[in-house]
Amino acid sequence: MKTVKLNFFWFLAFFLVAETFLATLLAISGLFNFFFFCLTTILLGLIFFWLFRRKNFQIQPLDKLSGGVLLTLFLFGGALSWFSSPTIFGGRDEGSYANSAIILANTGKLTEHSLLSATFHQIYGTGKALNFPGFNFQENGDIKSQFLPAYPVWLAIFYKIFGLTGFKLANLFPFILLVFSLFSLFRLLFLERNQKLSLKEKNLFALLPVLLTLSSLPFTIFYKFTLSEIWFASLIWLSLYITAIYFFAQRNRAIYYSALLPLLLLPLSRIEGPVIIFMLLLFFILEDSVNFKKVEYQSPFALLGGIFFLTVIWEPNFFINALKGVAEPFFSNTTLLDHSIQKNFSPDDWKNCYLAKIFFTYNLWPFWLMLGGSLFHLLRKFYHNWRTKDHLSHSLPLSPFFILLPTFFYFWDANISLDHPWMLRRFIFSLLPLAILYSAHFLLLIYSKSSRLAWFVIVTLLAVNISLFWSDKEIILINSDSEKTTNSTSSELQPLNFLTFVPQQKLLNQLLTLDKQIQPTNKDLILVSQKSSGSGWSIIAEPWRNLLGRQAIYFFNPSDLEKIDRQKFEKIFLVTSENETSLYEKIPKEKLFSYQLKNDFLLPSREPLTRPRGLMLETTGAVYLLK
Structure with a gap:
């Protein structure tokens, strides 16, 4: 099995992911209470202690640059948490998530039965609970969140520990994890083996994904709401970074299992989760076919498939409604599953160039264009080298793009209410981080041709981004x-x-x-x-x-x-x-x-x-x- 050699931050992330997964199982079982939560925390702590004692886990020292980035992210995220308030009021998703977490923390279950729920269930019956925004009526009159349980469980943990302040803190670690994963992945894919740059230049460019993310207005806006996108993004990008380590430096089962650990929560979080897992499965089949023939490499994906299958059985309405929304744009002037749903083949997102104008307003066009330029360069290199022995060095930089490729569907139809800034939620967890990663690479390509032009573009981008933080x-x-x-x-x-x-x-x-x-x-x-x-x-x-x-x-x-x-x-x-x-x-x-x-x-x-x-x-x- 060998050893996972990482700095302490990544092991902290693994522990929190595993703890959240176990807590989600407790919630589904109706056992989310102080006793069982403490019990699972102690057991998980003992497992991690045992893995450290066996040398399966080894902590590497944190380099100064990474330490400085973590401190900066903690201070920035802490400031955002300070200037926020628990979004616990109803009417939109953030309120539904928060109130689902409060119910879970209070009752230990994902459902709640009350005089109110029984009274209004008699009026409206099983289905959407219109008087409880974001909830559905069960057959017995209970109310249950319309969302999958993992993110409400994460919120409930913080609410249980910190009270209402927990909602202000809930996005802090996921935000740090997301940005630090982008920072680390960019260093690994594009800087560590770059012989043309000095150490100082590498360190400066390593900060670029961090600066671009911190200066991006959508991340700051959504940080202050109990919405699942930043949390979901942190799981995806943690997995992508550890996967890159597996292929580049530590090809052993221990790091392989670590890369797949965050995926345990994906089927329990959002509809995109199973699709991303499938794309990662394809990538491993294509790039690690020798190891993937072994049962010990196949079994984690079998487990993930089982979790997805059980989630569909447990939450069929969620997946039915989600698939309706995804399939809706493909039907032109026809009725789809529900006679109330009729829509033209051309989605509203692009009527009168609506989405294009939104991208202009939030200064996203430069990132989409640089994303395209970077992918063109990398795909061309891959095309010319895919049959060579070192083809992995050309395919691995494309791995985030390949694994997240299905989410490009949201460029065509965001499948969400089009009022902004809320519609940009669809771009937060994959497309915008992807654009930031490859934009940094594109700027690196410009730097290799003209350092002055590169710094001019960087400074201009940051200046325009920062200017968007002021409004009225x-x-x-x-x-x-x-x-x-x-x-x-x-x-x-x-x-x-x-x-x-x-x-x-x-x-x-x-x-x-x-x-x-x-x-x-x-x-x-x-x-x-x-x-x-x-x-x-x-x-x-x-x-x-x-x-x-x-x-x-x-x-x-x-x-x-x-x-x-x-x-x-x-x-x-x-x-x-x-x-x-x-x-x-x-x-x-x-x-x-x-x-x-x-x-x-x-x-x-x-x-x-x-x-x-x-x-x-x-x-x-x-x-x-x-x-």
């Missing part, structure tokens, strides 16, 4: 006037920097204040309108229910009130914004008091040439007691 935030405030029956609003623009912008800042504290004003008991029902906080992407019902333990629920259909057994609740409150009162005007009710909430959020936009902007909206609403 519109502030809309309520001006109360006791002499008038209605309130007027005033607005102003303030400068905004995405490094320090905090989405949903102080909204939870305002919710706590509102809860104290209402003073509900756990036997009261609280019906919450979609925009009670001013934004449908910040529904306050979710943390009200999962954090404060209230019977609060998103309520959008007034006719549902007739189907609720009101005898099960002592009081029923309605919390709605001023703009939505007409929706509930036919419901008999008594106004208790008015409230005001201030909510900071990123403004979703369908204007592709408009920079992302912030909005601080003060919303007036009222709390009613239903008669």
Whole structure:
């Protein structure tokens, strides 16, 4: 089996990956609690200790450059975590992930049964739980996240240990791991064997993927949300780097198993996971056919296939819906599986060059073009040398491109709501890191021809990237006037920097204040309108229910009130914004008091040439007691 020789950071990554996988198994089994989590942590620690004692694992010293990069990433990521807030409000995926994690931490299971879930399951039946955004109703009335479990488990671990602060810290290590993997992979593929560069030049260029990633606005934006893309990317790029080590330096079973360890979580994370595993399998078959004939090399992929098969059995609806979305663009003006789905063959992404304009707005075109230039150079070299004895030195630099090739589908159809910056989630985990890796290589090629031109391009790229961090935030405030029956609003623009912008800042504290004003008991029902906080992407019902333990629920259909057994609740409150009162005007009710909430959020936009902007909206609403 031999030895894995790496610095301590990679062994820490292996431990956290293995711990998350075991915790995911506990969650699926309904045993995610303090006792079993500590037990698996101790057992895993003993296994790692045994592997170190047997010399299967050996820690190599961390070179100064790598140490400096890790410190820089920790400080940068720590700053982003400081300027963030737990994204626990409902309406979008980040809230669904976070609330799924809270439920898991509180109950030890991925499902939850409550009076609310049973009540609204009787109204809507099994399927999508519209009153619980991001969740589905099970046949027994339980609610269960519509997402695969691995990332909610990762979040639940941090929430269990650090409380709400854990959501601010959850993306820190994955972000460091992603960028450090890019940095290390670039050094290994393009710098270590480059005889034309001095040591100083190698060290300078090794920093290029780091600088390009840190200056890329989409990474900074999505870091502050509990979304799975950065975490998923860290698993992929960790595996790609260890795979490169296997082929370049340490071709033994120990490093081979280490390269495949992060893949254990891929089938349990996202729909792209099994496809990426399959592409990596093809790469090993093509480039390591001698070893791959052995059972010990085939068995890890058999295990991964088994995990995927069991995940499909356990979560069939997730994969059915995901495949619908992928297959949808291939059907022109036809009905696909669902009579409500009809779409032209040409996806909306490219109508009026929408996606091209988005790439311009976020300064992504230079990276896509340099990606193409680098791949052209590498593919040409591979074509001329693929039959030579050292063909691996030409195929291995192409391995990230080959393994992630299926994700290029998102260039044609991102298969997501097209408002930005949210649609760029599809590019975060594979395509943008891939572009950064090969852009750094392309700049290295330019440097070999003209150092001045290379540095000019690098400085220009970084300057344009950094300039995108500045935008503006519109502030809309309520001006109360006791002499008038209605309130007027005033607005102003303030400068905004995405490094320090905090989405949903102080909204939870305002919710706590509102809860104290209402003073509900756990036997009261609280019906919450979609925009009670001013934004449908910040529904306050979710943390009200999962954090404060209230019977609060998103309520959008007034006719549902007739189907609720009101005898099960002592009081029923309605919390709605001023703009939505007409929706509930036919419901008999008594106004208790008015409230005001201030909510900071990123403004979703369908204007592709408009920079992302912030909005601080003060919303007036009222709390009613239903008669």
